[in-house]
Amino acid sequence: MVRIGIDIEKCIGCGACVNACPVSLYKIVNEKTKVVGSTEKCVLCRACETACPVGAITVNE
Numbered sequence: 001m002v003r004i005g006i007d008i009e010k011c012i013g014c015g016a017c018v019n020a021c022p023v024s025l026y027k028i029v030n031e032k033t034k035v036v037g038s039t040e041k042c043v044l045c046r047a048c049e050t051a052c053p054v055g056a057i058t059v060n061e
């Protein structure tokens with residue numbers, strides 16, 4: 001099971017995670033990122049973690 005942790009305090013709403021995720025799990029809502037799809041779709045590529053400029057995302061199995 002994949003757990004996506006988002007530190008909402010750190011998130012600056014840049015949208016990099018939205019653009020990076022190949023299975024469209026993120027969406028910007030009220031200038032913060034939000035996981036909108038089922039985390040079962042996550043392919044554990046960690047592109048979101050890498051893309052985030054402020055280290056707000058952690059993907060754990």
Ligand code: SF4
Nearest residue numbers: 021042043045046048
């Ligand atoms: S690890 Fe990859 S597939 Fe999973 S949420 Fe991040 S970008 Fe999307």
Ligand code: SF4
Nearest residue numbers: 011012014015017052
């Ligand atoms: S890449 Fe990081 S800072 Fe940018 S919207 Fe996503 S979680 Fe927020």
